[in-house]
Amino acid sequence: MRGLFQTLFDDDVLVGEIDPRQVTASQLLPGEVQLIRHAVAKRKREFTAGRVLARLLLTRLGVAPGFELLMDDDRAPRWPEGFVGSITHVERWAAVAVARTDQAISLGCDLEVDQPLAQEEWSVVCGPRELAWLEAQPRERRGRLAKLLFSAKETVYKAQYPLTRTVLEFGDVEVEIDAGGGFETMLETISGPRHRGSVLRGRWRADGGLIATAMTIRPGARTAGSLDVPE
Ligand SMILES: CC(C)(COP(=O)(O)OP(=O)(O)OC[C@H]1O[C@@H](n2cnc3c(N)ncnc32)[C@H](O)[C@@H]1OP(=O)(O)O)[C@@H](O)C(=O)NCCC(=O)NCCS
Structure with missing residues (x-):
């Protein structure tokens, strides 16, 4: 399971993964501690895993180790100037992806337990x-494929949000899964004409009892018109 996300991002995106049960809250910086002071133990572990990984990756990219990764009111992480990233965690695994803004204008990643969606x-x-599409799949696979669709939508949501600041409903995103490990999404009904019809591509993998989905939005997406983001 180690390296679940490695094949889902290109080499210019740094990825870190860890078991949240291996971290302790003492690894957080003071501003980060404040963000979870009222949280339950599980949330603390998962949040800490995300911050520890993010710090490791950002430090590798030249960011000072004292950088506190805080969050906006909408819970979106406040990445340092010049960097983008995405965080995901479940009880037994966490992953973070980070890139420089000249390589990617946004990233998204999501982890789910690979069990059928009710x-x-x-x-x-x-x-x-x-x-x-689900109805056309073998009956015994449908629930897990529904979970894969769910995960892909969460990834799309996280990738588009920092660019558009748009809260999407599930119905705003239509995902097409390809059996080879890719997916494509059409932001069909996203509010406002600027984003309507935007096509974004991502990758997925199911391994070790987990589903992982990921997406990199490249700088070219701005000019190619595939995601018309506000300047
Ligand atoms: C934000 C959201 C996508 C997170 O997904 P999740 O499966 O619950 O949890 P994950 O562990 O995968 O991800 C959590 C991380 O997402 C990141 N995140 C939270 N809000 C975010 C946002 N608006 N934009 C980007 N990333 C965000 C945070 O880093 C968070 O971890 P942290 O709180 O430890 O920093 C989800 O909670 C949510 O709010 N969804 C509402 C919108 C939605 O589902 N629409 C339908 C899909 S189109």
Whole structure:
């Protein structure tokens, strides 16, 4: 399972992964401690794993080790000037991806436990075309594929949010999974004409009981018109 995300990002994106049960809150910096002072133990471990990994990667890229990774009111991490990143965690695994802004204008990653999404959730997460695709899959695989769709949407959400500051509903994102480990998404109904029809591509992998999805939005996306982000 180590290196779950390595193949999901290109080499110019640094990725770190760790078991949150291996970190302690003493590894946080004072401003970060404040952010989770009222949190339960599980949240503290997962948050700490994200911060520890982020610090390790940012330091490798030349950021001072004393940099505190704080968050906005909407919980989006406040990456240092010149860097983008994404954080994901479940109880037994955490991953962080970081890149310089000349390599990527945004990153997204998501981890989920690879267990079927409850059937009553399918119509919450999936639109008509995604439901039709699920119906066409072998019955025993449908629940886990629904979970994969869920994860891909969370990744898209995290990748687009720092660029658009748009809160998306599941129905705003339509995902097409390809069996070879890719996915494509069309931000069809995202509010406002600026983003309508934006196509973004990501990668996925299921291994060791986890589903991992990831997306890199490249600087060219601005000019190629595939994601018309505000300047
Ligand atoms: C933000 C969200 C996507 C996180 O996903 P999750 O599966 O609950 O949890 P993960 O562990 O994978 O990710 C958590 C990390 O996401 C990051 N995050 C939180 N809000 C974010 C945002 N608005 N933009 C980018 N990243 C964000 C944080 O780093 C957080 O970790 P931290 O609090 O320890 O720093 C989810 O909680 C959420 O708010 N979703 C609402 C929107 C949605 O689901 N729309 C439908 C999909 S299109």
